[in-house]
Amino acid sequence: MRVIVLGAGVIGTATAYWLVRDGHEVTVLDRQPGAGLETSFANGGQISASHAEPWANPATPAKVLRWLGRKDAPLLWRWRLDPALWAWGLRFLANCTPGRTRINTERTLRIALYSRTLLKALRAETGIEYDQRSEGILHLYRDGREFDLAVKAAAAMRAMGLERRVLDPAACVRLEPALAQAKLIGGIHSPEDESGDAHLFTQRLAVLAQERGATFRYATRIEAIETEAGRLCAIRTDQGRLACQTAVLALGSFSTGLAKSLGFTLPVVPAKGYSVTLPAGPGAPKMSLTDDELKMVYSRLGERLRIAGTAEFAGLDAAIDPLRARLLLDRALGLLPQAGDPAKAQYWAGLRPVTPDSVPILGPSPIAGLFLATGHGTLGWTMSVGTGRFMADLVGGKRPEIDPKGLGIDRFG
Ligand SMILES: Cc1cc2nc3c(=O)[nH]c(=O)nc-3n(C[C@H](O)[C@H](O)[C@H](O)COP(=O)(O)OP(=O)(O)OC[C@H]3O[C@@H](n4cnc5c(N)ncnc54)[C@H](O)[C@@H]3O)c2cc1C
Numbered sequence: 557m558r559v560i561v562l563g564a565g566v567i568g569t570a571t572a573y574w575l576v577r578d579g580h581e582v583t584v585l586d587r588q589p590g591a592g593l594e595t596s597f598a599n600g601g602q603i604s605a606s607h608a609e610p611w612a613n614p615a616t617p618a619k620v621l622r623w624l625g626r627k628d629a630p631l632l633w634r635w636r637l638d639p640a641l642w643a644w645g646l647r648f649l650a651n652c653t654p655g656r657t658r659i660n661t662e663r664t665l666r667i668a669l670y671s672r673t674l675l676k677a678l679r680a681e682t683g684i685e686y687d688q689r690s691e692g693i694l695h696l697y698r699d700g701r702e703f704d705l706a707v708k709a710a711a712a713m714r715a716m717g718l719e720r721r722v723l724d725p726a727a728c729v730r731l732e733p734a735l736a737q738a739k740l741i742g743g744i745h746s747p748e749d750e751s752g753d754a755h756l757f758t759q760r761l762a763v764l765a766q767e768r769g770a771t772f773r774y775a776t777r778i779e780a781i782e783t784e785a786g787r788l789c790a791i792r793t794d795q796g797r798l799a800c801q802t803a804v805l806a807l808g809s810f811s812t813g814l815a816k817s818l819g820f821t822l823p824v825v826p827a828k829g830y831s832v833t834l835p836a837g838p839g840a841p842k843m844s845l846t847d848d849e850l851k852m853v854y855s856r857l858g859e860r861l862r863i864a865g866t867a868e869f870a871g872l873d874a875a876i877d878p879l880r881a882r883l884l885l886d887r888a889l890g891l892l893p894q895a896g897d898p899a900k901a902q903y904w905a906g907l908r909p910v911t912p913d914s915v916p917i918l919g920p921s922p923i924a925g926l927f928l929a930t931g932h933g934t935l936g937w938t939m940s941v942g943t944g945r946f947m948a949d950l951v952g953g954k955r956p957e958i959d960p961k962g963l964g965i966d967r968f969g
Contacts, residue, residue, distance in 0.1 A: 839894025
């Protein structure tokens with residue numbers, strides 16, 4: 557079958573890889589000169605099933621109220637008269653109940669655990685290297701109440717198949733000596749989680765897909781998706797029109813505009829996040845860390861340390877606000893003073909495609925022949941390889957290896 561994949565981020569590239577491996581004729585379109593150059597470029601680097609608790613959870617509304625008006629808030633809501641954003645916000649609130657949190661955590665874990673297993677198998681089979689590390693991820697806590705809530709959430713995730721170990725501060729330092737000076741109350745270790753450079757992975761996976769016969773057309777802007785009698789018939793780009801009957805929409809935060817032009821709504825909004833990358837200093841951690849209270853993550857990528865975090869609802873604007881970028885670095889150096897030389901820091905911002913329930917939208921669209929693989933929010937790298945396999949199965953008419961229930965756009969009514 558001939559399939560066009562729209563977008564060469566980590567999601568589109570993983571989808572293309574599995575499709576071409578299954579024997580399909582695959583073309584990938586992207587406006588950038590290479591793969592993984594937008595949101596998949598400098599993310600937090602974590603393969604973190606342990607991060608499966610959705611943003612919409614019972615504790616979030618009170619936190620958001622507390623953070624309102626604070627420029628240093630981990631989550632910043634820039635007020636705009638955008639009906640789509642407000643509709644999204646109402647859906648987000650509706651997902652903050654304990655019941656919805658449990659359902660959404662299970663759905664996220666379903667994809668994340670599948671993806672993590674497939675990533676390990678892919679690595680063993682192809683030898684793909686991307687500055688990966690496999691000592692697990694350690695979540696850190698300084699506040700007793702936050703720790704208690706996290707221990708409860710960890711128990712729920714354990715019941716859903718994710719191994720998580722609650723540790724005292726001394727055990728945290730034994731795992732990661734760089735934390736010796738940190739004033740911790742405890743930690744939770746997820747030994748099977750990993751980390752690695754998503755951009756390097758995406759580029760190398762694109763090469764593996766090309767070696768199997770996929771065509772990547774870079775510097776090609778998608779302008780429209782054309783339909784005939786409710787069926788996909790072509791993709792129009794600034795480089796010409798490509799007739800096609802099957803395509804996968806994997807444009808991250810930019811998927812919504814094209815969906816709208818086709819007459820359906822994708823409840824996905826961009827949440828800007830920042831990262832700082834610096835040469836690792838003598839006190840840089842070797843294992844990947846998550847500071848749950850400050851919503852920050854740390855990943856060691858070879859000789860570099862990547863720090864990422866913050867969420868800003870400010871539309872499709874990936875401009876770097878120097879104040880918020882520097883804040884991330886200052887907080888990191890507060891925890892790990894010898895982590896690296898701030899003068900050599902490189903700042904980046906990207907737009908996470910976030911759904912109101914933190915579960916991506918995977919499956920058919922209302923347009924026959926057009927499939928959706930978007931809305932991966934804060935966990936796109938974690939869920940990429942599994943998403944790709946899942947999409948290749950759906951597109952190829954095979955039964956996916958994980959249950960598709962609750963992952964499609966139909967869950968939004
Ligand atoms: C600060 C930050 C930290 C993060 N940390 C982590 C983490 O530690 N672990 C994790 O799992 N996830 C993390 N994420 C989330 C993860 O990076 C995203 O979920 C993931 O990159 C989304 O991938 P994607 O392929 O859907 O989107 P993208 O990577 O944005 O890919 C979409 C592609 O579509 C192309 N495109 C868009 N519009 C057009 C058009 N009109 N024509 C042609 N091409 C177009 C773009 O060029 C782009 O290449 C983080 C995100 C941020 C911002």
